[in-house]
Amino acid sequence: MLAEPSITFDSSAPWRINPQVSLRDEAFGAMAYHHGTRRLVFLKSPELVELVRSLERYESAHHAIDAVVACEQHDRYATALSSLANSEIICER
Amino acid sequence: MSANSSLRNRFERGLSAPICLTWELTYACNLACTHCLSSSGRRDPNELSTSEAKSLIDEIARMQIFYINVGGGEPMIRRDFFELIEHAVVQKVGVKFSTNGTRIDRPAARRLAGIDYLDIQISMDGVDAATNDRVRGAGSYDAARRAMDHLKDANFGPFKISVVMTRESIEQLDEFEDLASMYGAQLRLTRLRPSGRAVEQWDALHPTLLQNRDLYQWLLQRPNVLTGDSFFHLSALGESLEGLNLCGAGRVVCLIDPVGDVYACPFVIHEQFRAGNVRAAGFNDVWTNSELFTSLREPGNPGACGSCGSYDACRGGCMAAKFFTGLELTDPDPECVFGHGETALAAKRVVLRPTSLPDHSRRIPVSLSAR
Numbered sequence: 001m002l003a004e005p006s007i008t009f010d011s012s013a014p015w016r017i018n019p020q021v022s023l024r025d026e027a028f029g030a031m032a033y034h035h036g037t038r039r040l041v042f043l044k045s046p047e048l049v050e051l052v053r054s055l056e057r058y059e060s061a062h063h064a065i066d067a068v069v070a071c072e073q074h075d076r077y078a079t080a081l082s083s084l085a086n087s088e089i090i091c092e093r
Numbered sequence: 094m095s096a097n098s099s100l101r102n103r104f105e106r107g108l109s110a111p112i113c114l115t116w117e118l119t120y121a122c123n124l125a126c127t128h129c130l131s132s133s134g135r136r137d138p139n140e141l142s143t144s145e146a147k148s149l150i151d152e153i154a155r156m157q158i159f160y161i162n163v164g165g166g167e168p169m170i171r172r173d174f175f176e177l178i179e180h181a182v183v184q185k186v187g188v189k190f191s192t193n194g195t196r197i198d199r200p201a202a203r204r205l206a207g208i209d210y211l212d213i214q215i216s217m218d219g220v221d222a223a224t225n226d227r228v229r230g231a232g233s234y235d236a237a238r239r240a241m242d243h244l245k246d247a248n249f250g251p252f253k254i255s256v257v258m259t260r261e262s263i264e265q266l267d268e269f270e271d272l273a274s275m276y277g278a279q280l281r282l283t284r285l286r287p288s289g290r291a292v293e294q295w296d297a298l299h300p301t302l303l304q305n306r307d308l309y310q311w312l313l314q315r316p317n318v319l320t321g322d323s324f325f326h327l328s329a330l331g332e333s334l335e336g337l338n339l340c341g342a343g344r345v346v347c348l349i350d351p352v353g354d355v356y357a358c359p360f361v362i363h364e365q366f367r368a369g370n371v372r373a374a375g376f377n378d379v380w381t382n383s384e385l386f387t388s389l390r391e392p393g394n395p396g397a398c399g400s401c402g403s404y405d406a407c408r409g410g411c412m413a414a415k416f417f418t419g420l421e422l423t424d425p426d427p428e429c430v431f432g433h434g435e436t437a438l439a440a441k442r443v444v445l446r447p448t449s450l451p452d453h454s455r456r457i458p459v460s461l462s463a464r
Binding site: 022024025026027028031033035038040042044 | 100103108109110112157159160185187209210212
């Protein structure tokens, strides 16, 4: 069994959607497919999709969360981004 | 791949495009496997032309379908096989194709190894020639092994060894695991469906209740073994297996056959489950607007399974398996782990088994000459 790659999510760094990833909008949010790892990942809310798409417009993930997500949801969305970083759906730029 | 139950409910109402689109390129095949689910053998004169096939790939790319599962027949028999898969991968439509391996010689293996976004599944039905060739025909085992040797020599990377679970092959799981690891390959196990020529073979070939229970335990311990989500009927035994665990027919799954007919899933090539043809107004129109798919996306009737505590785990099982064994779609799966399917079949006075149509089986037996 292959070990899961462990990628530390640094929210103060600039991030973006991995160029190997295709994103398709769906009513529940979006599906992301990584053409390299062949993994399919579900983004389970439209807000998360918006956040992921906005990453490359901000100087850090932290700034993107501040701009796109309501305050009380910040931790939740930081966790979601961390999990997307781990599955290589987003990467540092 | 994992999904919580609210997401699963969402999937059951359908998606903007399939997750898993199977496209059978040709009905032509140089083997005549006894359980062929598409009754393949002879090419159909009406198969999509190269330019029609390319237009379909363009549409698939526009629909943002991430990858296609290419099969047949034997897809590599088509003269434009490489042209078509290259047309797909340059548009970032990944290709996973199933082959019997007979056309993978040294140069073909090298060419395949040079293509990105490509996965290969070599089909086998036994870990030794005797077991395999009883299903796939004389010489087919050696041909598959030669293909695997060529892929290894060409450094293709981890290809897949794809095995349909029959009463015989299911006894060879550990040996298959060893074979895969010898090649650095991934093992992929799928469920035998009583479709195509397997309608006739079902009684003799489908695993017993006990074998299915052992398989479930074996799979639980090996989340890295691929299954194409095909054993979700076994999830009624307890913990869910990897995958979406639902019947995706017409919701997240569908099949395009070699003449462009669209069916709800690869295992129901029958007019009752034909949604339309891509030659009319394109694939997206069939996927989005066909009456059949619209009805499959309505909340299902749990039927006889409604009172079973495990319905939420197995969702009543596989539509194709029910249909072709002569059960109603509201009956339990014929391989229900609690035996409810067998009871339902036994209670029927008359069991009518539909035959898969169209049938492209060869009328004379084929023999595979060694290459």
